[in-house]
Amino acid sequence: MQVPVYQTLLEKKQRGQKSFAVLIDPDKVSPASLDQLLRLAAEARVDYFFVGGSLVVSNGLDDCILQIKAHSKIPVVLFPGSPSQVSPHADALLYLSLISGRNPELLIGQHVISAPFVRKSGLEIMSTGYMVIDGGAPTTVSYISNAAPIPADKADIAMCTAMAGEMLGQKLIYMDAGSGAKKPIPEEMIMAVAQHIDVPLIIGGGIRDAEKAYLNCRAGADVIVIGNALEKDPGLITEMAAAIHSATPGVKI
Ligand code: 1GP
Numbered sequence: 158m159q160v161p162v163y164q165t166l167l168e169k170k171q172r173g174q175k176s177f178a179v180l181i182d183p184d185k186v187s188p189a190s191l192d193q194l195l196r197l198a199a200e201a202r203v204d205y206f207f208v209g210g211s212l213v214v215s216n217g218l219d220d221c222i223l224q225i226k227a228h229s230k231i232p233v234v235l236f237p238g239s240p241s242q243v244s245p246h247a248d249a250l251l252y253l254s255l256i257s258g259r260n261p262e263l264l265i266g267q268h269v270i271s272a273p274f275v276r277k278s279g280l281e282i283m284s285t286g287y288m289v290i291d292g293g294a295p296t297t298v299s300y301i302s303n304a305a306p307i308p309a310d311k312a313d314i315a316m317c318t319a320m321a322g323e324m325l326g327q328k329l330i331y332m333d334a335g336s337g338a339k340k341p342i343p344e345e346m347i348m349a350v351a352q353h354i355d356v357p358l359i360i361g362g363g364i365r366d367a368e369k370a371y372l373n374c375r376a377g378a379d380v381i382v383i384g385n386a387l388e389k390d391p392g393l394i395t396e397m398a399a400a401i402h403s404a405t406p407g408v409k410i
Contacts, residue, residue, distance in 0.1 A: 162205070162232050162249040163283050163328060166357045166379070169204075175374040177401040179203050179394065180236065180336075180361070180384030182210035183221040191221065194391050195228045201398035207382055208247065209236035211297035211336070222246040235280070236382075238298070240271035249281035251331065256322045257288040257315075258304025285329040285359075286322025288315060290346065292338025292363050299335070309340060312349040319350045319358075330354055334362030337385040341369055344376040351377020367393075367400035374404030 169176055179198055186194070198206070206225055208218070222244050225233055233247040243250065252275070255263035268275075275282065289298055289306040299306050307314050319330045332350065334342050341363040351358050360373050361382030370381045381401050386393055 159232070159248065161281050162234060163281065165232070166329070170357045170379050172405070173407075174405045175378070175401050176204035176380045177201075177370075177398050178205040178207045178234070178359070178361075178380050178382045179387060180207045180209075180382050181221065181225075182336075182384060182388075183208065183217040184210050185388055186221065188224060190391070191224055192228070194387070194394070195225060197391055197394045198231060199229060201394045202402070203231055203394065203398055205380070206231055206233045207236040207251075207384075208233055208244075209238055209242050211238040211301065218242060219244050219246060234283075240267045240274075243271070243275055243278050243280070245278045245280065247280060249283055250275065250278070251285040251287075251329070252282045253285050253287040253331070254322075254327065255289070255298075255302055255304060256286040256318055256325075256327070257290070257307050258302050260302045260304045263302050263304065283329055284327050285331050286319065286325075286327035288318055288322075288330065288332045290315065290332055290334050290342050290362070291340075292334030292342075293340040294335070294338065296335025296338070296362075298333075306335075309334075309343055309346065312343075312346040315346050316349045316353050319354050323354045323356050327356065329357050329359060331359040331361070331382075333360075333382075336362065338363030341365075342373070344372055347373055347376040347378055367396045370397050371400040371404050374401055
């Protein structure tokens, strides 16, 4: 039987081991490009696939996950942009509550409506405090949710938000500057948050180079999520994975 995804995250955190999650937007991959990505991901020992998009306008979610499952053993975690993005073929679901915003719909409203459906899916549910950080450009999530992101220079607000999320019972904290963000989250903010929470910390949005991924890990990120940069250049997977995995204390490169 497959080990629950959350257990793998906790065990890795205990060992200080950093993880690489490749974000796949079903709207942006073709069967051929996904095939190539799966090959590169297996070689690079990618830890997780996150699957989802802000909109997912096609019906390709199930097909995309089934293709991953047919060719890869890497766990698939749903990162839904809306409650409709639930597929029983995945392994786990980031059950997101937008704790950086003040829109009740995304804090609890949509969850109430979709709860029976989510429960029925049989997926492993990982409650996730989702925090949008200003990445220098309006993001789809901020626009759709009508919720202001946390300013990038307000590390104290991020820290208190993450602490509150953890104390409310969130099993993960995900700080996101938004897909394709101009400015990824600053290390100072990652550090401030990481020092004040015990649950695994996921970081993503606008990470384009291996050095940034490495520095984010050293600042305290447990999981680095990269989507956009890999859509442009899938070959980056190899160096990103090496950088992230080398940030684990004691690993020599
Ligand atoms: C976005 O955190 C993810 O929600 C990843 O961002 O696509 O910019 O890598 P990128």
